[in-house]
Amino acid sequence: MTSGLKEIVIGMVEDIEDEALLQVLKNDIDYFKHNGSDITVGLTPNQLEELKNLANEPDDKDTLSENEFKKATAKWLMK
Numbered sequence: 001m002t003s004g005l006k007e008i009v010i011g012m013v014e015d016i017e018d019e020a021l022l023q024v025l026k027n028d029i030d031y032f033k034h035n036g037s038d039i040t041v042g043l044t045p046n047q048l049e050e051l052k053n054l055a056n057e058p059d060d061k062d063t064l065s066e067n068e069f070k071k072a073t074a075k076w077l078m079k
Contacts (some may be wrong), residue, residue, distance in 0.1 A: 016022055035041040
């Protein structure tokens with residue numbers, strides 16, 4: 001017996017005509033069937049460390065204030 005969610009997903013996939021999108025879905029399903037939900041499977045220790053560091057960065061690390069944006073934009077518009 002198929003769960004309701006599975007039936008919904010199957011119905012959605014049946015309606016897709018885009019081959020590229022179907023390939024993306026197939027690749028995702030293949031990946032998660034073989035690796036489970038752990039997306040870190042196969043990463044090297046260095047890659048894991050980099051991922052942890054990126055996850056711990058402040059959300060606004062690369063954000064400009066409105067004044068900084070206006071200043072940078074003004075310089076660009078003057079060129």
